[in-house]
Amino acid sequence: xxxxxxxxxxxxxxxxxxxxxxxxxxxxxxxxxxxxxxxxxxxxxxxxxxxxxxxxxxxxxxxxxxxxxxxxxxxxxxxxxxxxxxxxxxxxxxxxxxxxxxxxxxxxxxxxxxxxxxxxxxxxxxxxxxxxxxxxxxxxxxxxxxxxxxxxxxxxxxxxxxxxxxxxxxxxxxxxxxxxxxxxxxxxxxxxxxxxxxxxxxxxxxxxxxxxxxxxxxxxxxxxxxxxxxxxxxxxxxxxxxxxxxxxxxxxxxxxxxxxxxxxxxxxxxxxxxxxxxxxxxxxxxxxxxxxxxxxxxxxxxxxxxxxxxxxxxxxxxxxxxxxxxxxxxxxxxxxxxxxxxxxxxxxxxxxxxxxxxxxxxxxxxxxxxxxxxxxxxxxxxxxxxxxxxxxxxxxxxxxxxxxxxxxxxxxxxxxxxxx
Amino acid sequence: xxxxxxxxxxxxxxxxxxxxxxxxxxxxxxxxxxxxxxxxxxxxxxxxxxxxxxxxxxxxxxxxxxxxxxxxxxxxxxxxxxxxxxxxxxxxxxxxxxxxxxxxxxxxxxxxxxxxxxxxxxxxxxxxxxxxxxxxxxxxxxxxxxxxxxxxxxxxxxxxxxxxxxxxxxxxxxxxxxxxxxxxxxxxxxxxxxxxxxxxxxxxxxxxxxxxxxxxxxxxxxxxxxxxxxxxxxxxxxxxxxxxxxxxxxxxxxxxxxxxxxxxxxxxxxxxxxxxxxxxxxxxxxxxxxxxxxxxxxxxxxxxxxxxxxxxxxxxxxxxxxxxxxxxxxxxxxxxxxxxxxxxxxxxxxxxxxxxxxxxxxxxxxxxxxxxxxxxxxxxxxxxxxxxxxxxxxxxxxxxxxxxxxxxxxxxxxxxxxxxxxxxxx
Ligand SMILES: Cc1cc2nc3c(=O)[nH]c(=O)nc-3n(C[C@H](O)[C@H](O)[C@H](O)COP(=O)(O)OP(=O)(O)OC[C@H]3O[C@@H](n4cnc5c(N)ncnc54)[C@H](O)[C@@H]3O)c2cc1C
Ligand SMILES: Cc1cc2nc3c(=O)[nH]c(=O)nc-3n(C[C@H](O)[C@H](O)[C@H](O)COP(=O)(O)O)c2cc1C
Ligand code: SF4
Numbered sequence: 001x002x003x004x005x006x007x008x009x010x011x012x013x014x015x016x017x018x019x020x021x022x023x024x025x026x027x028x029x030x031x032x033x034x035x036x037x038x039x040x041x042x043x044x045x046x047x048x049x050x051x052x053x054x055x056x057x058x059x060x061x062x063x064x065x066x067x068x069x070x071x072x073x074x075x076x077x078x079x080x081x082x083x084x085x086x087x088x089x090x091x092x093x094x095x096x097x098x099x100x101x102x103x104x105x106x107x108x109x110x111x112x113x114x115x116x117x118x119x120x121x122x123x124x125x126x127x128x129x130x131x132x133x134x135x136x137x138x139x140x141x142x143x144x145x146x147x148x149x150x151x152x153x154x155x156x157x158x159x160x161x162x163x164x165x166x167x168x169x170x171x172x173x174x175x176x177x178x179x180x181x182x183x184x185x186x187x188x189x190x191x192x193x194x195x196x197x198x199x200x201x202x203x204x205x206x207x208x209x210x211x212x213x214x215x216x217x218x219x220x221x222x223x224x225x226x227x228x229x230x231x232x233x234x235x236x237x238x239x240x241x242x243x244x245x246x247x248x249x250x251x252x253x254x255x256x257x258x259x260x261x262x263x264x265x266x267x268x269x270x271x272x273x274x275x276x277x278x279x280x281x282x283x284x285x286x287x288x289x290x291x292x293x294x295x296x297x298x299x300x301x302x303x304x305x306x307x308x309x310x311x312x313x314x315x316x317x318x319x320x321x322x323x324x325x326x327x328x329x330x331x332x333x334x335x336x337x338x339x340x341x342x343x344x345x346x347x348x349x350x351x352x353x354x355x356x357x358x359x360x361x362x363x364x365x366x367x368x369x370x371x372x373x374x375x376x377x378x379x380x381x382x383x384x385x386x387x388x389x390x391x392x393x394x395x396x397x398x399x400x401x402x403x404x405x406x407x408x409x410x411x412x413x414x415x416x417x418x419x420x
Numbered sequence: 421x422x423x424x425x426x427x428x429x430x431x432x433x434x435x436x437x438x439x440x441x442x443x444x445x446x447x448x449x450x451x452x453x454x455x456x457x458x459x460x461x462x463x464x465x466x467x468x469x470x471x472x473x474x475x476x477x478x479x480x481x482x483x484x485x486x487x488x489x490x491x492x493x494x495x496x497x498x499x500x501x502x503x504x505x506x507x508x509x510x511x512x513x514x515x516x517x518x519x520x521x522x523x524x525x526x527x528x529x530x531x532x533x534x535x536x537x538x539x540x541x542x543x544x545x546x547x548x549x550x551x552x553x554x555x556x557x558x559x560x561x562x563x564x565x566x567x568x569x570x571x572x573x574x575x576x577x578x579x580x581x582x583x584x585x586x587x588x589x590x591x592x593x594x595x596x597x598x599x600x601x602x603x604x605x606x607x608x609x610x611x612x613x614x615x616x617x618x619x620x621x622x623x624x625x626x627x628x629x630x631x632x633x634x635x636x637x638x639x640x641x642x643x644x645x646x647x648x649x650x651x652x653x654x655x656x657x658x659x660x661x662x663x664x665x666x667x668x669x670x671x672x673x674x675x676x677x678x679x680x681x682x683x684x685x686x687x688x689x690x691x692x693x694x695x696x697x698x699x700x701x702x703x704x705x706x707x708x709x710x711x712x713x714x715x716x717x718x719x720x721x722x723x724x725x726x727x728x729x730x731x732x733x734x735x736x737x738x739x740x741x742x743x744x745x746x747x748x749x750x751x752x753x754x755x756x757x758x759x760x761x762x763x764x765x766x767x768x769x770x771x772x773x774x775x776x777x778x779x780x781x782x783x784x785x786x787x788x789x790x791x792x793x794x795x796x797x798x799x800x801x802x803x804x805x806x807x808x809x810x811x812x813x814x815x816x817x818x819x820x821x822x823x824x825x826x827x828x829x830x831x832x833x834x835x836x837x838x839x840x841x842x843x844x845x846x
Contacts, residue, residue, distance in 0.1 A: 372453075
């Protein structure tokens with residue numbers, strides 16, 4: 001049995017699986033159900049100043065693949081629409097009843113020191129373990145000078161973080177928006193402002209689909225729509241890259257990360273952790289399947305750690321970071337080629353048509369007595385992996401070749417006129 | 421007893437949601453084996469993908485342009501030995517994409533719109549005769565009508581559709597589907613049907629050859645094989661196809677007497693069809709008696725399973741000996757050095773009705789050359805007489821299936837057009 005207990009920026013939880021600030025953490029009722037199901041912590045749905053915001057009806061849209069629902073999820077909700085006092089009271093009750101779980105309070109108030117100072121004092125008395133500054137929300141709040149309007153300007157991030165650190169003893173997590181060109185800027189700013197940890201990613205600006213009858217983006221609100229925030233499995237690759245960028249940037253390396261974005265199972269979580277996340281947060285997967293999914297997350301991670309011989313989370317958190325390098329450090333003498341396992345091949349021809357039409361014409365098609373045979377032409381294969389990715393039965397393996405050639409990065413390649 | 425209740429749809433049709441989920445299982449193969457396995461060469465991956473993308477009309481047109489009876493075929497084809505057997509998912513997981521069901525979904529949904537998928541070219545004034553309004557004849561007529569020919573179909577019965585109307589099991593083709601499809605095919609225009617006109621009686625081939633630029637024969641197999649055993653002339657011995665026709669054409673099923681003990685002779689799909697229909701009508705003991713084993717039966721594995729789940733008994737390795745007043749005697753058989761021989765051991769089964777499903781034969785009084793008792797055609801579906809073409813069951817080409825007949829009609833139409841188009845320009 002591996003030890004799943006997690007400690008990030010001084011906040012402890014029995015496992016690294018937290019629910020992200022969103023509807024699943026909107027009130028005591030949900031949070032207690034989540035804790036009963038086994039979640040290690042929650043980031044309470046973002047609090048703001050009274051009077052509370054008002055939400056529209058028709059709030060979510062989704063990106064579907066045939067037969068697969070909610071690959072990507074989109075919302076146009078705002079921060080909590082419940083009174084501040086009610087939330088604070090429930091947070092107090094929950095933390096008291098569940099002392100071993102992490103309870104972080106997400107905050108978003110107007111961009112002035114007084115507002116932040118005021119709300120921090122009120123959160124402190126709840127006994128919460130920390131706060132998360134929501135600089136991410138891409139819709140609704142940004143028009144009011146909050147959320148991603150702050151998160152997109154590193155100077156503001158640094159300034160607000162600094163205020164918060166000055167006015168509370170609680171650990172400060174800064175939640176970053178992905179709606180920027182280079183995540184390192186905001187991360188560096190958070191660090192400079194004294195953040196104890198960063199959380200990422202928040203949702204991505206999106207229009208998930210257009211209702212072609214109404215001629216408006218979904219979700220449609222009385223004939224109109226607006227861009228919303230995108231999350232769910234589809235955003236995981238974007239989130240992973242951003243987490244990795246922060247993990248390997250010399251200016252931010254070492255800052256604790258709470259990884260978020262499309263995490264649906266233990267494997268997704270392990271990947272975020274390998275790239276440097278100490279805890280992970282989940283929203284869409286819980287909204288799709290309910291809180292029970294945490295049981296697979298905890299025992300799946302546990303079983304995998306046992307298999308690999310990792311005893312604690314620290315044993316593998318960040319372990320993949322050294323292997324994330326810039327393109328120009330990759331070995332240009334490395335060569336891999338595709339191999340089709342004939343007795344598993346079902347003759348669907350997808351590898352052939354992919355390579356033939358769009359890649360390197362490196363697969364031959366031979367048809368005898370109505371039966372097709374597909375084979376890789378080794379000398380034409382550039383090792384792009386396309387055929388392997390297209391194969392529905394995984395009968396294609398990429399086999400690294402022994403070239404006998406030395407490591408040759410672009411920086412030293414003869415074709416590089418700038419080589420040193 | 422309500423007809424619709426006894427013979428309700430054997431398969432639950434898909435709806436948009438289930439069709440989209442099922443269609444997403446298709447890998448969209450290159451050079452897809454299912455296309456090769458379909459006698460009409462429907463571009464299956466293409467239509468399946470269109471369903472999954474919500475382009476149901478596009479899917480239906482892919483189907484109908486290759487097979488104008490795609491609706492019937494979706495219900496009646498033995499897909500487990502055709503497209504679905506070839507599906508790569510059958511190979512990888514023994515669970516092929518439900519192509520037949522998806523084809524049915526696409527065509528049903530499209531027919532609901534009442535649209536006509538095809539337009540007829542302006543008439544070219546060339547007259548073609550088609551004999552028989554079954555799948556082969558209708559398919560040939562439809563293709564020629566699209567090209568602008570004027571078609572007259574001569575049909576001996578009072579209704580079109582051939583075995584779609586008179587033969588296919590009513591739980592596969594429910595309600596008025598066969599007639600709706602016929603109406604759809606005729607709605608292209610340029611096709612007239614003369615009912616009650618039999619080749620060899622009211623009309624002759626010489627007449628037709630004189631009056632029309634080409635003649636297509638799609639007369640099917642009108643005759644039935646006989647057992648050649650004592651007692652066969654008994655009134656309780658009936659050809660299975662005749663009984664099936666009676667059931668299909670009777671609206672009030674309570675008028676059909678229901679025998680308690682039924683014996684069906686034969687091992688093909690027709691034997692399964694009549695056996696299940698009698699079971700559904702209320703016969704208590706229905707036995708299919710076949711002279712060889714289950715693997716040798718012409719009925720597909722799927723059809724045999726269907727019979728068994730309906731409570732039909734399969735009695736294998738028995739051959740008919742004689743028929744008596746209320747029973748039938750069989751002799752057990754076995755294979756000895758490749759030959760089927762009687763063992764001398766007998767078995768007698770009670771019967772109030774015996775249905776013969778031992779194959780149909782061509783009824784031909786015309787002077788076209790035959791081969792193995794069927795009309796001989798070349799790869800262009802030309803018979804021995806110039807300008808006379810044939811297709812479907814009446815030829816010996818391919819399996820006797822609706823889908824094969826449709827393909828023959830289509831290919832013969834192409835040959836006719838090739839010939840006559842050339843003559844016109846030359
Ligand atoms: C009981 C039964 C069940 C079957 N079930 C299936 C099934 O589930 N799936 C499947 O794919 N196939 C099935 N078949 C086979 C399928 O029905 C035939 O292969 C198909 O109908 C052949 O089409 P056709 O046009 O060649 O002939 P037919 O359908 O037989 O049509 C011939 C037409 O010609 C007319 N005709 C005949 N003689 C003359 C004449 N002298 N002059 C004018 N008109 C004439 C007939 O009245 C008829 O309308 C079944 C067959 C039977 C008998
Ligand atoms: C309906 C909805 C409401 C959300 N509200 C908030 C919020 O109030 N504060 C916040 O910081 N993030 C909010 N988020 C973003 C999530 O916390 C999380 O960052 C994002 O959904 C990515 O994680 P996921 O892919 O697991 O869903 C919301 C997300 C959704 C779907
Ligand atoms: S790896 Fe790329 S180039 Fe090589 S066979 Fe596959 S698709 Fe073609």
